Amino acid sequence: MGWQYILIAVLFLSFAGYFLGKKKSVQSTNGDISQLRSQPNYHGFYILLSVILAPIILIFFWYIFEGFFIREMVLSALPQEAIKQSEDLTYGIIKAIAQGVKTVKDPLSLLPEAAVHYNALRESSNLILTILAPALAVALFIRSWKKIGVNFPARDKVEKIIGCVLGVASFIAILTTAGIILSLLFETLRFFNLVPLSEFFFSLEWSPQLAIREDQVGSSGQFGILPLFTGTLLVTLVAMIIAGPIGLMSAIYMSEYATSRFRATVKPLLEILAGIPTVVYGFFAAITVGPFVRDLGATMGFSLSSESALVAGGVMGIMIIPFVSSLSDDVMNAVPNDLRDGSYALGATQSETIKQVVIPAALPGIISSFLLGISRAIGETMIVVMAAGLAANLTANPLESVTTITVQIVTLLVGDQEFDSAKTLAAFALGLFLFVVTLMLNIFALRVVKKYREAYE
């Protein structure tokens, strides 16, 4: 029986429990419901929740860990010499044989036997779950059923259970962060076992190709993050040169000059720019902007490549405009009018007021909006993958093609991968670096706002 059917059986039992519990609580009062300590439906809910939770958790963990344990058992039962290629590949073949998709012709192969083993394990695992989960549900049903009575504080119990469930839900955020940090850290440590820390941070070369033969030229692969980091910074810089002034000036115009109708139409329209998927920007950059820049260069006598930091950064800048403008607009709107009125009273024009009063007052918010834009640009993937190129050039020239951290993560991990080569593990080291940099930028941005925010009123 598949886990879906077990789940349906458990659900059925728990819903039956709801109605039965409700009925029992009413009967226990001999008709006078007001004697009940909790209302009848809470008695029902008590049974429902007690029956449903533990089996669902059981089924969930079973589903997740089943594959893991079966794999370990099948592979450990195989003699070492039967695993010719990597464990993953061998296991994939065993699974394919077990499902009857593949047949092995070699009569000496141990894999068909392993496939039989695999099928047997799967079946027994399924059988155990089919017995265990409903049995657990029935046991819980009987246990909670016995408790129902006039004096049973069902509501308090139900609220306690729900409170716990809600608490567990909020704990998932911590689990996610922990999962990110642990998984990145673990793989990164494995990477640094293969490649020294000093090479990663100080080498000027990035060429992660590993040689197929030992004696090939450049067989070791070079893992210096510097060219990637400068590439990322260059693209980010170009993006901010576009997004910064345009975003800030349009924020100023919308919060200080524009009529409320202009603001109500233009602000949401600009925010559309932030909602467009990045892959669409990437396509736009690769198909329209890149060739445009190349042709423009050709008419002026330069030979430019259509993949460059300028193209990727420029298009990314368009995407970041609303990040800067919306947030800056909000903080400038929050500056109280008293300050403006005071400035006008001293004879300042509106632009002088903005430059000398409003912007300084809103500066922490504006800075943090820039920082958030930068962190967004650093972590942006699709635009640079499609428009920035793959060559790891250590250059400050935006017309050259550069590569970024995110591009390299994608190119290292898309396609065939084996999990013990430095090449694949390097992606995780890059990911950890990216995570730490953006995390610090975000924390710093929040700090700036918190520390320097002027509290008016």
Add this chain to the structure above:
Amino acid sequence: MNNPNHIGRKFSLAYRYKKEKLFRFYGLLASIIGLIFLVIFFSNLIGKGKGAFFQTQIKLNIDFSQEVIDPNRTGDKEEFLKANYGGILKDALLKRFPSVSGRKDTRSLKKIIGQGGIYKLSDLLQERPEWVGTSQEIWMIASDDIDMYIKGKISTDVPDDMRRVNDKQIEWIKQLEQSGQLRTAFNAMFFTSADSREPEMAGILGAVMGTALTLLITLALSFPVGVMAAIYLEELSKKSRFTDFIEININNLAAVPSIVFGLLGLAVFLNVFHMPRSAPVVGGCVLALMTLPTVIIATRSSLRAVPPSIREAARGLGASNLQVVMHHVLPLAMPGVFTGTIIGMSRALGESAPLLMIGMVAFIVDIPVSFDDPATALPVQIYLWADSPEKAFVEKTAAGTLILLLFLILMNSLAVILRKKYEKKW
């Protein structure tokens, strides 16, 4: 002494007013530049993508002769599959253009019909076995190069041998056009088929299904968990170090680059739990973790917007904490919760980087129907097509982005309508 020049030009009123005007103009200019980007962007995509909704078709008189299809007169449909449909197609073309001879010309002639033509003929006979032994007029899909030429994407300025469409083919196309055997029809295939190596046969349905399955998982996980977490943090928990820590965590997760979530999915879901690669279930889990902070933050702010007087009134009537939330606060906050969820989902819809990490970039010809079928998603399909060298894929890509944007606009307008209709000012 009253001479303004004395104070300096910099402080003269006229100069200051001029600067004022200039500053204001820059502000307007910046807003307008932003809008111009938006207009260029959309008009460019629509201009590039509209072609993909139409395809060029060529009408041919196809002779399903008994000798070729079913020489033994078995009438068995299985037998039909073995016939040489390429030959049938070639004969039909040669019958239309009897003057063509020589290997090279015959090959160019065959190339005006798309690669899928032979499958189409075979499928037609499976549906209508009575056609065996007859001749039928059938609209065949032209090859992608001919399609591009008809749509004006291939210019004839380049010398003959540098072009994807040669002069002879152009001549035949003109003849077909004159005899009414060439038409541009609505490309229904784009909406009913999955990816293909042949641009004229590639469709979007596979990717749309993949996205739908993925987002279903995302919604099923992130909505309940997000709402429950928000209720706990906002209404039930006492402020403590622990809840502060959760809060910091959530805010940071909201700003983590999406590709990092992909790395998490790869390391945990695929390498530790051995969940299936390229499957919507894994993609959905990864995107759910990514949208969770958005849902939590939106839910908390809409819970906070419900005035305390409602809570106090309920408590005054003897409601417990949970009853206050479940019966009063949450129902009132629901429009805000839905809006936040939709916005989170629309972000998940456009996200592709994490899906690349967990292998949802494969070339998949079958339309996925279950959560662990290999699948790809709409934005990833766009990425794949954008990478393809064939010129005809450019318009497919643009059309794909148009469909993606259409979904996004629908979702966002739903969010706006919900907010407008149910938003309460307390």
